Amino acid sequence: MLDYEKEAAAYDASRGGEPRAEAAATAVLGLVPEDARNLLDTACGTGTVTRRLAVARPRLRVTGVDAAHSMTRMAAARLPGRVIRTDSRRLPFADGSFDAVASVWLLHLADSGADVRDIVAECARVLRPGGVYVTTVDKAAAHDVGSDIDAVLAPRPRRSARDAADQVTAYAGEYGLVPAGRSRFRGHGQGRSPRSTVADLRRGWFTRLAPGDPLTEHFVTLLEALPGQEVPRPEPRFALRAFRKAPAG
Numbered sequence: 001m002l003d004y005e006k007e008a009a010a011y012d013a014s015r016g017g018e019p020r021a022e023a024a025a026t027a028v029l030g031l032v033p034e035d036a037r038n039l040l041d042t043a044c045g046t047g048t049v050t051r052r053l054a055v056a057r058p059r060l061r062v063t064g065v066d067a068a069h070s071m072t073r074m075a076a077a078r079l080p081g082r083v084i085r086t087d088s089r090r091l092p093f094a095d096g097s098f099d100a101v102a103s104v105w106l107l108h109l110a111d112s113g114a115d116v117r118d119i120v121a122e123c124a125r126v127l128r129p130g131g132v133y134v135t136t137v138d139k140a141a142a143h144d145v146g147s148d149i150d151a152v153l154a155p156r157p158r159r160s161a162r163d164a165a166d167q168v169t170a171y172a173g174e175y176g177l178v179p180a181g182r183s184r185f186r187g188h189g190q191g192r193s194p195r196s197t198v199a200d201l202r203r204g205w206f207t208r209l210a211p212g213d214p215l216t217e218h219f220v221t222l223l224e225a226l227p228g229q230e231v232p233r234p235e236p237r238f239a240l241r242a243f244r245k246a247p248a249g
Contacts, residue, residue, distance in 0.1 A: 018048065019188035024238070025052035027185035028102050031134045031242035036060055036099035040126060042088040042119070043067070043106035047075025053102070054079060063098075065091065089118040096128040105238075107163035108139040116162050117171045124175035129248040133177055137165040137241050142187065147233035149192050152222045156215075157208040165241060177243035184237045191232030194223045 028049070032039065037060065044050040044064030054062040064083040066072045076083040086092055088106060101123045110116045123133050140161055144150050161167075169179060192200075198220050202211050209216040 020186075020190065021048035021052050023185040023188055024049045024104055025056055027183045027238075027240055028104065028134050029053060029056055030183055031181045031240060032060075032100045032102075032132055036132070038063070038098050039100040039102060040065065040091075040093070040098045040123075042091070042101065042103045042123065043109075044075050044083065045071050045105075047078035047083065049104055050075060050083070051078040054082075089115060089122055091122045091126050093126045095125055096131075097126045099128055099131045101127050101131070101133045103133075103135040105136055105139060107135060107137070107168060108161065110162045113162065113167065116168065117174070120168065120171040120177075121175050124172070124177050124245060127177075127245045129245055131245050132180055133172070133243045133245070134240055135163075135168065135243075137163050137168050137239050139163055139238065142236040142238045143190075143192070145191075145234040145236060147192070148226055149194060149197055149223065149233055152226065153197075153206075153219060156206065156219065159207045165239065168241065169243075172243045176246045178246065179241065180244035181242040183240045183242075185240070187236040187238055189235070191235040193228070193230050193232045194226040195229045196232075198223050 039053060039060055039062050041050045041053060041062060041064045044066050047064055050062055050064040054060065062079065062082060064075050064079060065086045065088065066075060066083070067085065067087050069085060072083050072085040084092065088103065103119065103123060107116050107119060110119065127133055138161060140158075172178075200206065201209055201216050201220055204211050209219065
């Protein structure tokens with residue numbers, strides 16, 4: 001698992017920067033009703049998506065939360081007075097505080113299904129009746145684009161997906177959230193090249209392949225034999241699901 005305290009400084013540059021943030025924010029807002037007055041962005045990271053949510057809808061008051069100090073510091077510089085450091089499993093807001101809640105690239109990081117359930121439960125709790133929760137699902141699968149890199153990595157050990165769409169939908173249903181739409185957006189700048197994938201392997205990006213492990217180095221050797229070492233393969237397309245909280249009564 002990556003250390004997001006250390007990742008903050010290089011996070012934007014290594015994750016598609018502003019083009020990806022704009023694509024994500026546009027897709028999220030496409031699932032949020034126009035009359036929403038406030039939105040909570042959980043696991044807001046450096047605030048690139050959070051800021052774009054706020055800029056795109058000036059009448060929408062956007063609040064961001066993240067557990068990493070270095071991330072919240074950067075996000076707070078982008079959205080002064082609207083970012084709080086906290087765990088998404090224990091949100092410091094009253095029931096029904098928000099018209100919309102978003103969690104972009106959060107659920108896949110959870111350590112267990114129980115953690116995913118806790119996050120979804122909290123997002124549902126702080127959502128007003130009739131409000132909308134929007135989240136990414138199946139993040140790891142989005143990176144499998146059918147490339148030669150994917151073929152090399154296909155036999156690798158994998159952690160079960162914490163953000164599998166069917167499982168997230170089931171958790172949402174437990175807390176009164178019903179499906180309300182879906183969308184996709186492009187992961188600008190995130191097409192993998194063999195060389196960048198080797199770098200990711202050696203820094204622990206792949207959760208079941210430890211840096212320096214013989215199996216990791218085996219995949220490194222195979223990747224280094226591929227043509228076009230610097231050529232990015234197709235970019236991922238991330239999936240979003242929206243859920244609506246049942247109206248009161």
